[in-house]
Amino acid sequence: MLMFHFTKPASHASARQGLDMLLMALSLDQPCCAVYSGKAILQLLEPKGSFDPLKKLGLLDAVFDFAEIYVDSASLAENHLLASSFRVPVKVIDSLKIEQLNQQAKHKLQF
C-alpha cells in the first residue's frame, strides 16, 4: 500500500503534485491511502476563488471510487472544521490510526 501524506497548505505546489501522483497510482490499480493533516486539511475545502489548483480532487471519488481518504482529528479540531465541510468524503482518524496506516504502508510519500 502506498500512503500519501499531505501536510502542506492548498497553495503549495506540492499539494497539486502529490494529488497528481495519487491519481496516477490509483489509475494503475495500486492500493493507496491519503492522509491529510495540519494545514493540508484545507486542501479538501471548496476553493474560495475561481482558480482551483486541486479541482482533480473530485476525481478521487467520482472516477476511482476512492474511499481511503483520512483526516487527522486533531487538525480538524484546530481548524474548527467538520468532516462534512469537505468536498470529498473523508474518514476522521486520530494520530494512533495514522501511525497504524504508516506501519501498514509499503512506501510513504509526503507532500
Next chain:
Amino acid sequence: MVNSSYVIMLQAAPDDYLAGQQALQCAQDLVTKGNQLKQVFFYGPAVIYANQFLQGPSGAPNLQEQWRKFSTENNIPLVVCATVGSQYGLEALPPPAGNLAEGFVAGGLAEFIETLAKAEHFLQFQGSGSC
C-alpha cells in the same frame, strides 16, 4: 550481490544545495553498499536539474554534473517528470528541439509509480524550503 532495491525522489530545487548533496550522498552510499538504485526521480522544483541551461552561482557545487557523473558511472536512470518539467520551462527533448540536459531522461508518473511499486525502499528529499 544486490542487497535491497531503492527508489529516490528529489523535490528540492537545485539551489537547495544541502538537500541536493544529501540526496546524492545517499544515492552514492546505497550503490557503494551493493544496493540496487532503480531510479532517481526528479519531481517538483527538482525538475530544474534537468535543464541544460542550469547555471549555479560561482563557487557552488555543480550538482547537475555530479548527478550525471553518478548516473553514468553506476548506470542509474535520472528520470525527470515531463509534466511538471513543462511547468518549470523544461522542454523534455535534447537540444536543439528542447533543453533536456545530457544524462537525464523525461518520464512520466506512471513509470515512476510502477518502479516504486516494485522497489523495496523509498527515500524522499523534499528540501529545506518545503515547510
